[in-house]
Amino acid sequence: MKLLVTGGAGFIGSNFILYMVRQYPHYQIINVDALTYAGNLENLRSVEQHPNYRFVKADIADRTAMEPLFREGLDAVLNFAAESHVDRSILQPDLFVRTNVLGTQTLLDLAKQYGVGKFVQISTDEVYGTLGETGLFTEETPLAPNSPYSASKAGADLLVRAYHETFGLNVNITRCSNNYGPYQFPEKLIPLMIRNALEDKALPVYGDGLNVRDWLYVEDHCSAIDLVLHQGKRGEVYNIGGNNERTNIEVVKTILTELGKPESLIRFVKDRPGHDRRYGIDATKIRRELGWQPKYDYETGIKETIRWYLEHQDWMEQVVSGAYRQYYELQYRDRQG
């Protein structure tokens, strides 16, 4: 198979490429990524020299840059590329619409034009909005996004659906819960709290800290996408969740305990505007229809994740400073002459 993986230098995208090269070393993988602040080729150093892996720096919303890749002939597109941080979307909604909506539509259009066999859209449970204390999101839950980020992802999902209904493109949409694991940019809850705790800085907890997220280990997410790519039924949506609901304050306290740091580092700060109270995801469809089984329980996953960040403090500091990006950009420019 020849795959185009967009956003492959990001957190989930890079974990997916590492997973796929291990599982299917004979597949050709093109990684296209704009290398924004959150993209780091360092994550992919172990596969950089692999004969079936190739990196192309490009923006998914740039049709001229993307078209030659589609002209080569692709079996599938997996669209991981997205602006993904809710807090940033409150400050710069336009950026989110450009990449998440226009970028996805550009890819869909090229997929249609060049007869790509399958289009997998990596989406999010945030498109469903928020839950009260009970109930779970199913694939039938109406879309009710609350942030500019989730609204842009919902817009993209609807375009994916429309390209299936109108043009018969073979699509799947996956909607995952909160991912955690190696290579996550330290703006998201878990790596941010680990980084601050290691530096004895305050841990900013929004509101009362009782918002609930369902945590999914990134490798389990990758195995689910692998199943959707190979066995997903045309036009179907699949929820992917870890069945590990935790309040934010529980997560933060676990991190402090694991790192041997005091709870006095916790600071309750002003709440995020439009902060979704609870996400809980029903993933029975993918388990029943595609036989997906997550490998990690939260207790094991969180410990391994904390250990990984402890062992990769250099990585954390370099991604935050943009040092890796600058280094790779220079190399890339040299290679392009």
Ligand SMILES: Cc1cn([C@H]2C[C@H](O)[C@@H](COP(=O)(O)OP(=O)(O)O[C@H]3O[C@H](CO)[C@@H](O)[C@H](O)[C@H]3O)O2)c(=O)[nH]c1=O
């Ligand atoms: C960064 C930060 C976050 N939080 C809270 C807000 C949320 O309730 C929870 C997790 O925040 P975040 O790590 O930003 O993730 P969240 O808003 O849930 O969204 C994530 O999970 C989504 C899937 O549910 C993805 O679609 C998003 O791309 C991803 O960013 O922690 C804090 O209390 N303090 C913080 O400093």
